[in-house]
Amino acid sequence: MKTCTxxxxxxxxxxxAVNSAVAQLENPGFETGSLAGWSTFGYGWRLISASxxxxxxxxxxxxxxxxxxxxxxxxxxxEVPVTERRSYTAGMYVQSQNVRYSSIFLEIQWxxxxxxxxxxxxxxxxxxxxxxxxxxxxxxxxxxxxVRASIRGIFFMPGLPRNDKALFVFxxxxxxxx
Numbered sequence: 001m002k003t004c005t006x007x008x009x010x011x012x013x014x015x016x017a018v019n020s021a022v023a024q025l026e027n028p029g030f031e032t033g034s035l036a037g038w039s040t041f042g043y044g045w046r047l048i049s050a051s052x053x054x055x056x057x058x059x060x061x062x063x064x065x066x067x068x069x070x071x072x073x074x075x076x077x078x079e080v081p082v083t084e085r086r087s088y089t090a091g092m093y094v095q096s097q098n099v100r101y102s103s104i105f106l107e108i109q110w111x112x113x114x115x116x117x118x119x120x121x122x123x124x125x126x127x128x129x130x131x132x133x134x135x136x137x138x139x140x141x142x143x144x145x146x147v148r149a150s151i152r153g154i155f156f157m158p159g160l161p162r163n164d165k166a167l168f169v170f171x172x173x174x175x176x177x178x
Contacts (some may be wrong), residue, residue, distance in 0.1 A: 025078055025151065028173040030058040035076075042074030042155070052169065054093045054132045059171035062155050074155040076170055079111070082142045082149045082177075089178045091136035092153050094126055095169040102157045103127040104168055106135045108175075109150040110143050117150075118143045125156075132171070139178060151175050 026037025030047060044062045053059035062074050082088065094104045103125035110118045123135045142149065153170040 025080060025173055025175050029053075029056050029171055030060050031056045033058055035060070038076050038078050040074070040076050044074065045076070048169065054095070054169075054171040056171075059169050060153075061167055061169045063167045072157050074157070076153045077150055078173075079148045079150050080175060082110070082146055084142050084144050084146045086142050087178045088140050088142060088149065088175060089136070089138045090140070090149075090151055090173075090175045091134055092173040093132045093171045094135055094153070095132045095167075095171075096126060096128070096130055097167045099127060099129050099166065099168075102155065102166070102168070104135070104153070104155050104170075106137060107152040107154050108137060108140060109152065110146040111148040111150060112145045113147050115148075118146055132169075149175065 027034070030038075033047065035045075035047075038060075042062070046061055046063070047058050048061045050057045052061070060076055088108075090106060090108055092106050096102075096104060104127075105125040106123040108121045110120070112118055121137055121140055123137050126133060126135060151173060153173065155168050
């Protein structure tokens with residue numbers, strides 16, 4: 001009986017370690033001083049220093065938008081493994097200055113084993129000037145067939161800004177199983 005209990009407890013420890021590793025983001029606050037674990041699309045991305053970051057030494061900003069052409073969608077993206085039918089919570093902190101006709105939002109795409117989008121969830125957009133604010137999606141259930149989640153900080157700009165002072169900052173992402 002003692003052996004069975006030890007094996008069962010060992011199994012629970014392994015299961016707990018696997019579950020906690022499933023939803024961990026790499027470099028969620030850009031503290032490596034790089035985009036390690038993340039990819040971006042669109043122009044104007046740069047790491048910013050501690051004085052502009054929400055916490056730690058770095059954050060990720062998109063600015064210098066006057067130089068853009070037709071590019072209206074910008075994003076920072078990371079994929080993580082998930083377990084179908086499990087619940088997850090995601091969030092990020094965003095700051096915006098000199099916003100004009102633009103939006104920032106958190107988006108989660110649930111992906112199947114082939115990378116096809118099964119379902120997509122989007123938080124309400126931030127579309128005004130503000131200090132850092134938490135944008136969050138709570139109690140999302142991974143759909144049947146989901147093996148990965150794409151965590152996406154999205155910036156949408158339908159037209160060029162009127163000045164070059166627009167600044168949009170992303171920091172402290174999280175994606176956790178709940």
